[in-house]
Amino acid sequence: MTASAASAGRRRAPRARSRLDRHVPGWAFASPFAVILGIFLAIPILASLLLSFTSFNIGNIQSWSSARFVGLDNYTQALTDARVLKSLRNTGYFVGVGVPATIALSLALAVGLNRVVGAMKTVFRVGYYLPVVTSIVAIAVIWRYLLAPDIGLVNSLIERVGIAGPDWLGNTKTAMPSVIAIGVWRNVGFDMVIFLAALQTIDPALYEAAKVDGARGWKLFRFITLPLLRPAMLFVAVVTSIAYLQVFEEPFVMTQGGPVDSTLTTSMLIYEQGFRFFNLGYASAIAYILFVIIAVLAVIQFRWLRPQS
Amino acid sequence: MSVAQSRAGRATVERRATAPEGRIAGGQRPWGLYILLGIGLVAVVGPFVWMVLGSLKTQGELLASPPTLFPEAPTFDNFTRLFERADFTRFFVNSTLVAVVVTLANLLFCSMAGYALAKLDFFGKRPLFGMAVATLMVPTSVTIVPLFVLMGKFGLVDSYAAVILPFAAGAFGVFLMRQFMSGVPDELLDAARIDGASEWRIFRSVVMPLLKPGLAALGIFQFLATWNNFLWPLVVLTSEDKYTLPVALASAAIGQNRSDYGLLMAGSVLLVVPVIAVFLALQRHFTQSIAMTGLKG
Numbered sequence: 001m002t003a004s005a006a007s008a009g010r011r012r013a014p015r016a017r018s019r020l021d022r023h024v025p026g027w028a029f030a031s032p033f034a035v036i037l038g039i040f041l042a043i044p045i046l047a048s049l050l051l052s053f054t055s056f057n058i059g060n061i062q063s064w065s066s067a068r069f070v071g072l073d074n075y076t077q078a079l080t081d082a083r084v085l086k087s088l089r090n091t092g093y094f095v096g097v098g099v100p101a102t103i104a105l106s107l108a109l110a111v112g113l114n115r116v117v118g119a120m121k122t123v124f125r126v127g128y129y130l131p132v133v134t135s136i137v138a139i140a141v142i143w144r145y146l147l148a149p150d151i152g153l154v155n156s157l158i159e160r161v162g163i164a165g166p167d168w169l170g171n172t173k174t175a176m177p178s179v180i181a182i183g184v185w186r187n188v189g190f191d192m193v194i195f196l197a198a199l200q201t202i203d204p205a206l207y208e209a210a211k212v213d214g215a216r217g218w219k220l221f222r223f224i225t226l227p228l229l230r231p232a233m234l235f236v237a238v239v240t241s242i243a244y245l246q247v248f249e250e251p252f253v254m255t256q257g258g259p260v261d262s263t264l265t266t267s268m269l270i271y272e273q274g275f276r277f278f279n280l281g282y283a284s285a286i287a288y289i290l291f292v293i294i295a296v297l298a299v300i301q302f303r304w305l306r307p308q309s
Numbered sequence: 310m311s312v313a314q315s316r317a318g319r320a321t322v323e324r325r326a327t328a329p330e331g332r333i334a335g336g337q338r339p340w341g342l343y344i345l346l347g348i349g350l351v352a353v354v355g356p357f358v359w360m361v362l363g364s365l366k367t368q369g370e371l372l373a374s375p376p377t378l379f380p381e382a383p384t385f386d387n388f389t390r391l392f393e394r395a396d397f398t399r400f401f402v403n404s405t406l407v408a409v410v411v412t413l414a415n416l417l418f419c420s421m422a423g424y425a426l427a428k429l430d431f432f433g434k435r436p437l438f439g440m441a442v443a444t445l446m447v448p449t450s451v452t453i454v455p456l457f458v459l460m461g462k463f464g465l466v467d468s469y470a471a472v473i474l475p476f477a478a479g480a481f482g483v484f485l486m487r488q489f490m491s492g493v494p495d496e497l498l499d500a501a502r503i504d505g506a507s508e509w510r511i512f513r514s515v516v517m518p519l520l521k522p523g524l525a526a527l528g529i530f531q532f533l534a535t536w537n538n539f540l541w542p543l544v545v546l547t548s549e550d551k552y553t554l555p556v557a558l559a560s561a562a563i564g565q566n567r568s569d570y571g572l573l574m575a576g577s578v579l580l581v582v583p584v585i586a587v588f589l590a591l592q593r594h595f596t597q598s599i600a601m602t603g604l605k606g
Contacts, residue, residue, distance in 0.1 A: 025508040026431025033422035033478040034437060040456065040475035041444045047455035061461040109349065112342050120343065126592050127350045130357065133588045135537040137555040138577040141562045142360045145570050153359055156375040185353070246448045249539055253559050267540075270450045275544050280454050287451045294448055 052285035058278035067281065074285035084286060086261050087269040090176065091290075094265065095244045095297075098180045102240055103233070106188045110195035111225070125196070129189035136186065140253035143182050144169065147254075169255050172262040179250050179263050187243070191236045198232035199225070234305035238298050245294050266290045357581065363574035364388070371570045387575035395572065397579060399550060400557040407469060407542075407553060408535040411476050415531045416524055418478035423486025424512050428498060438487075441480040453544055460545060467547040476535060482527050489523030490516065529591050533584055554580045 027034075052074055054060075060067040078084045113124055131139060146153050147168040155165030168178040206224050215223065226233075248267040251257055257264035257272075266286065274283030363371060364387050366380040391397045425431065426438050456475060457466070465471040493516055501511045517524075539555045546552055552560070558576045566572050 023431040026425045026429035026434060029421045029425035029429060029508070029512070030431070030434075030437060032418040033441075033483055036418070036474070036478040037437075037441060037444065037480065039459075041447070041452060041480075042440065044452040044455035044459060045444070045447055047458070048451050051455055051458070056458070061458060064458075064462070109346070112346055115339055115342060116346065124346050124350060126589065127354055129592070130585060130588070131353060133533050133537075133584055134357075135539070135555050135558075135580050135584070137537075137539055137559045137562075138360075138580045139356075141558060141573050141577050142356050144562070145363065145574065146356055146359060148570075150374040151372055151376055151570075153376055159375070189353070242446060242448065246450055248450075249559075253562050256563060267448075267450045270454070271540070271544070274454045275457070280458060284451075284454045287448070287454060291448055291451045295446070298446060 048284045048287060051281050052288050054281045056281035056284075058280075060280075070281070074282050075289070077282065078285050078289060083261065083264065083269060084266075084289075087264045087266045088289075088293075090262070090264055091245060091247065091266045093176055094180055094183065094247050095241060097177075098183050098244050099237065099240050101180070102184045102187050102191055102244075103236060105184060106191035106236070107195050107229075109188065109192045110199055111221070113192070113196055114199045125193065128192055131186040132189045134186075136249035137253055139182065139186055140250050143178075144254045147178060170259055172259050175255055175259060175263045179247075179254060182250055182254075183244065183247060187240060191240060194232050194236050195229065198229050202228050230305055234301065237301050237305060241297055241301065242294055245290065245297070357585070360574050360577050360581065363570060364578045366571065368569070368571050371574075387571040388578075390572055391575045391579065395557075395561065395566075395576075396549075397554070397557065397576060400552050400554045401579060403469075403551060404536060404554040407472050408532050410473050411535040412528055412531045414473070414477040415479055415482045416528055419482030419486045419527060420490075420517065420520060420524065421512070422478065422483045423488075423490045424516055426483065426487045427490035428493070428495070428516075429508070441483050444480050445484070449540055453541055456541070457544055466545055467551060469551065471545045472538075472542050472553070475541070476538070479531070479534075482531060485527055485530075486520070486523060489520055493519050525591070529587065532587070536584060 053069060053071060054067040055070050055073075056064075056067040109128060113121060116124060145151075147155075149155060149165070149167040149170065152165075152168075154168070158165040166174050168174050202225065206228075207220055210220055210224055246267050247265050248271065251263040251265055251268055252271075255263045257268050267290070270283050270287050270290070273279045273286060362378070362380060365383045365385070366377070367382065367384055367386065370377055370381055426434060460466050460471050465474075497515060498511055501515050506514070537555060538553070539559065542553045542556050543559065546556060549557075549560075554576075558573070558580055561567075561569075561576060562573055
């Protein structure tokens with residue numbers, strides 16, 4: 001971090017220019033971004049909503065006007081489609097277990113790492129961060145090999161202690177927990193770095209004061225560390241949840257949604273409907289349902305974890 | 310906070326946090342903690358080591374049960390097959406091309422927009438920034454379907470342009486650059502204005518040189534994000550010769566090569582090792598700026 005960040009001033013410089021002139025440089029600088037944001041993000045977001053009310057499919061790509069307006073049909077179909085509901089449950093499972101696990105583990109790591117000094121601290125921090133910068137596709141490929149039933153490293157280690165390991169990714173009971181564990185394994189480093197940065201901003205005098213009052217160990221953590229980590233917790237919870245609600249690569253590469261749809265996530269179903277069957281209208285409706293869930297969850301988290309002033 | 314100050318602050322935190330708690334037996338260093346963190350580190354780094362070892366084993370050895378730790382007869386055969394039979398040279402070049410172009414475009418466009426949002430006043434500035442932040446929340450799966458339809462209309466399906474244009478100026482980059490930019494003192498810009506410099510001149514000669522740490526952070530972040538990007542290239546690239554590495558690796562992993570672990574590990578090495586090298590060389594910029602967006606965001 002440079003000297004810049006903290007001393008951010010927002011004063012406007014007085015400028016003597018005509019009224020219209022004043023806006024020209026700003027727009028000139030912002031326009032490439034504004035154009036790209038508009039064409040490739042804002043329009044698609046709105047178009048997605050429109051698409052979700054139509055029967056748009058592969059035949060309509062050349063002439064958009066030939067798509068039929070079907071009202072809420074896609075939505076009623078989606079919410080009664082057993083595979084959509086299954087995918088929503090699976091995604092909920094992934095988020096419901098994965099997010100708390102990631103946060104708890106990363107917080108524990110950050111608190112631990114905050115007590116480490118010197119070069120070892122960098123080694124740990126960089127090491128735990130490695131999976132975050134790595135392609136999820138590669139990670140999924142590597143873990144599929146690690147979890148393979150007969151030749152995989154994981155089962156051969158388990159067999160050393162005399163237990164026969166399951167076919168992790170081939171069994172409906174263990175497939176999703178395995179995928180979740182790999183998600184946690186990959187993302188823990190990111191949340192840890194955020195928590196670590198937040199921990200370093202806590203004034204040590206607060207701990208000293210609390211110790212004078214007789215507080216120790218867990219109480220220090222519960223009544224000083226945790227409340228002061230609220231902003232970081234909010235950020236981490238929102239970012240991790242949004243990412244996990246869209247989980248795609250891990251099941252796509254490791255299980256293709258199987259066995260028997262036990263790891264089929266909503267993003268995978270959107271991909272399948274949109275780009276394998278080209279039911280683009282239907283895929284948009286499912287995507288919007290996911291979008292609404294993401295937005296609602298983010299709002300709840302903002303309400304719940306907002307810094308109390 | 311300056312780097313020196315924060316280091317000093319951190320050092321105090323560490324000293325006070327470790328010293329007064331009597332639970333740590335036998336001296337200054339919390340060895341139990343080191344061992345726990347070390348076990349965790351093995352679990353995190355181990356799979357990557359296993360990947361490299363696997364890429365050097367023969368197919369027979371890869372299918373051995375129980376698996377061997379070190380390759381009995383290390384061979385580059387998997388890599389030879391990867392480049393000669395599976396055309397991964399091509400995918401590597403595609404990935405590099407796309408990542409470099411997207412990164413350069415982001416460095417330019419995001420710092421321009423960041424400058425406008427932090428230092429210039431114009432009609433529609435707040436809505437533009439609001440929209441940028443809002444789009445950070447929108448899931449990719451919501452936009453890929455209409456984006457595909459749009460690309461179909463433009464005739465860009467299965468083109469490099471289709472994987473470059475939508476990512477040429479990311480909202481995250483603009484947000485990051487605006488954060489860095491707002492730390493540049495206004496007095497400096499005003500002094501240049503009084504000297505008669507144009508806004509472009511100020512941006513190029515005054516602001517950009519001060520922004521090197523921010524540009525470095527954005528550059529690394531954007532390169533990695535683009536290099537690893539998967540869902541959109543998977544959707545929009547249909548002919549194999551345009552595949553990027555993740556798309557090529559995934560289609561090998563779920564296609565006819567699904568049990569060819571040697572090839573898959575070699576492909577993973579190709580996808581992962583350059584990234585890890587870049588990250589290790591530049592990690593300082595990277596984790597700090599990530600932490601910064603988290604704290605200020």
